[in-house]
Amino acid sequence: MFKARTTTGLSILAAVAASTLLLGCSSSVEVKKSTPPTLSADKLSGTLSEKLAAATGQPKPHVSCPEDLVGKVGTTSRCTLTADDGSTLGVTVKVTSVSGGRIHYDFKADDKASPAPN
Template sequence: MIKPRLSAGVPALVAVAACALLAGCSVEAHVGTSTPKMSKEKVADKIATTLAAQTGQPKPDVTCPEDLEGKVGATGRCTLTASDGSSLGVSVKVTSVEGKQMKFDIEADKTASPAPGN
């Protein structure tokens, strides 16, 4: 009997999804401009750092296509990519902005997309 084998990336995505869905991950960061906006690189880094700390896993590869506006209710989408190429969408929503300090919640999609070609 042939048994399907899960790649190493899938358990990591499951752990990240559990964190983002169950723990209601919240991220706090300082914004470097007079008009609050966080660069897409900084948003991705904050998400990766938060998920790694909460799951005990290595820092995942997270990319965000655009900067996050520092306005309560502003949203964005990012992508977490596992080492096997599978990916998981991550929603970002700004919950507060005080001066140059922005807080946002993150929520991972419930299912991962398989690696290209699978």
């Protein structure tokens, strides 16, 4: 029974990875004006979760980002998508442009998921 649950979680993560690769996902978010503008880790996590759900047609996955995203072109951040079974998939976020208080970024899921810890 445990193996079936793990397989399901990895299948969902594989679908997310495949969908983000095929779509070349990008997003932009309006943030409070500061110099440079910054997107909070919580807001980034929520936005990525929404975008990944829309791209895959699956429910919103749990995404966590460890740090705020600084609105400076070329800045990158690594977030983690966690499936219900505990398996994880890394998501890289890269700032592509900043206009006023809006941060534009691309994101890409890793090709392979990490299995859940035993």
